[in-house]
Amino acid sequence: MKEMSFFDHLEELRKRAIVIILAVIISSAVLFPFMPKMIEILRQALINVPLHTFSPMEALFVTFKASIYAGVVISSPIIIYELWAFVSPGLTEKERRMVIIALTPTLALFLAGASFAYFVILPVTLKFFFSFSYRISTPLFGLDQTLSFVFSMLFIFGVVFQFPLVIAVLTRLGVVDYSFLASKRKYAFVIVFVVAGIITPDPTVVSQTLVGVPLYVLFEVSIWVSRFIGKKK
Template identity: 45%
Template sequence: MALASPVVFYQIWRFVAPGLYHNEKRNIFPMVLFSVFFFSGGVLFCYFVVFPVAIKFFLGFASDIIQPLPSMNEYLSFTTKMLLGFGLVFQLPIVIIFLVKLGIVTVPFLRKNRKYAILLIFIVAAILTSTPDIFNQLLMAVPLMFLYEISIISAVFFQKKKEEKNTENKEKTEEG
C-alpha cells in the first residue's frame, strides 16, 4: 500500500486537477507539503517519545507470576493505531488554517473558544491513547495544545491576507 501511494495520489491529482481553478491548484502543493511535514512529525513524535513511555507502562504490569506476552499481531495493531492517530491529530494546524481560509472560523473565534478547544484536545487524546494513564494522554494533549496555538498564530497571517484581498476586490468593484 505504501509503495503504491505515490501512484494513487498522482491518479487522484490527474482526476481532480481539471476541475480546479488556477489559484486552487497553486494552493495544493504547499498544503500537501505541510500536511506531509505535520503527519511525519506526529509519527516521529509518537515513535521516539510516546512509544518508549507506553511500552514501559505496559511492561510495568509484569511480576514474578504474570509475564506480559503480547503477540506480534497485538503489537503491530497497537503500533499502527498509535502512529496513525498521532499522525492524523498533528494535522490540526492544516485543518484550522483551511477553515480560516474558507471563512468558517475566525481568529477571534479561535481565541475566545480556546478553553473548549483544550477540553476537546484532552478528550481526543484520551480516546486515541491506548493506555489508561494520564501521562500518555498528556504526551498527546500538550503537543496538540502547542499546535493549536501555532494554528492561531498562522491563522492571523492568513486572515489578514484574506482581508487584504477582499479589500482589493471591493476597491476594484467600486472603481469599475
Template identity: 30%
Template sequence: MSSSNDNKPDELAGTEAPFVSHLVELRDRLIRAVIAVGVVFGALCVWPGPAGLYDLLAAPMVAHLPADTKLIATNVISPILVPLKITLMAAFMVALPVVLYQLWAFVAPGLYSHEKKLVLPLVVSSTILFIAGVAFCYFLVIPGMSKFIQAFAPTTITAAPDIEQYFGFVLTLFLVFGIAFEVPIAVVVLARMGIVTLEQLRAWRGYFIVASFIVAAVVTPPDVISQLALAIPMCILYEIGIIAAGLLIKHTKAPDAETDAKPSA
C-alpha cells in the same frame, strides 16, 4: 454597475469532460497508485524483508521487556501473516507521495489557479505531518509507554505480548498520532473555506486545549505518558495552524476577491 470581472472568461471554460472519461481517468490513477505500492512492497520483501521490518517495529517494546523475553504468536499463521501486513503498511507509507500525486493529478484540472496554490502545499504538508506523527509515536511514545507499563507490572507477571495484538495496537497508535498531527491542515482548510475566522479560532483556544486532553484520554492507552504526548503536540499544532492559516489566506486569494478588496477609483 458591473465590474470588469464579469466580462472576464472563466478559467475552466471548455475543460469539461464526460462522466465516463472521469471514471476511466480515476481507474488509471488508482492502478498507478496500486502499482507504486506493489513495487515498493516487492522491494521491501527483498530488503530488509518482512522479518526485518517486524523486528524494527517490535524494537521499542522488546527493549523494555524482561531479559530474554520475546513476543509470542498464539495463531498458527501469525509469524508469516503479521510481518507481511507490516511490510504492506510500510510500502503504503513509502509510496504515499506517489499516491497523493495521483490524487492531485486527478483533481487538478478542475481547480482554478488560485486553488491549486492552496491544494498542492496542503497535500505535501499533510504527508509530512502524517509521517512526522508516526515517527513521533515510534521514537518517543511507544518506548515511553512500554517503560511505564513495565515499571508498574507485578514481578510475578511475565510480559510476553502477542504479535497480532501488538501490531493492531501499534497500528492504532500510528493512525491516532498521524491524524492528530493533521490539526494544522484542518485549521487551515476551515479558515480558508470561510467556515470559521481566525478570530474565532483564537477565541476557541481554551476549548481546544480541553478537547485535546479529553481525546487523548479516550484514544490512547491509560498511561500519563501517551496521553500527554498526544494532547500537548495537538495544542502546539493548533497554534501553528492558526499562524499558517493567516499566511495562506493572505497569499491564496482568488483574483476577483483581490480586485474587489481594492477601493474603486
C-alpha cells in the same frame, strides 16, 4: 481540449488504479524479505519484550501486512502523482495552486505526527501497558495485535497533526476565525491535558507533560495560522 465522457473518466481511473496497485505490489514484494528484520528493530526500539504468535500463519500474515504498509509508503510518490493526474484536469488554476500549496504541509504534518507517536507516545504507553499487565498476570504480547496498535497510533497521530491545516481551510471558508479560537484557549488547555492523561495512564506528570505540551502547541499554531489567513482575506 475534447471533454471526456463518464465512461472515458472510468477508463482513465481504471488505468491509474492499475498503476497504483502494481506499484504497491512491486514495492511490497521487494520489501518483504527485509520485513522480519525491520519488525525486530521496531520491537526492540519500542517495547523490547518478546512478541508471541498464536496461530501457525500469524508471523507470515503480519510480515505480509507490514510489507503492504511499507509498500504504500514507498509508492506514495506514484500514488500522489496518479491521483493528481486524474483529478487536476477538473480543477481550476486557482484550485490547482491551492492543492499544490497544501500538499507539502500535509505531508510534513503527517510525518511530524507519526514521528511524535513513534518517539514519545508509543514508548510511554507500551511501557505502561506491559508493566501494568505484569502486576496481575504474565503478559504475552501478541505480534499481530502489538504491531496493529503501533501502526494505528502512527496513523492516528499523523491525522491529528493535520489540525492546523484543517483550521486554515475552515478559516478560509469563514467557518472559524482567530477571535473564536483564541477565546477557547483555556478549554483547549484542559481538554488537551485530559486527553494526554488518558493516552499516558502512568502516574507520572512528566509523561503527561511530554504528550500534552506538543498537542497544545499544535492548537496555538492553529490560532496563529487562523490569524494569518484572516489578515489576508
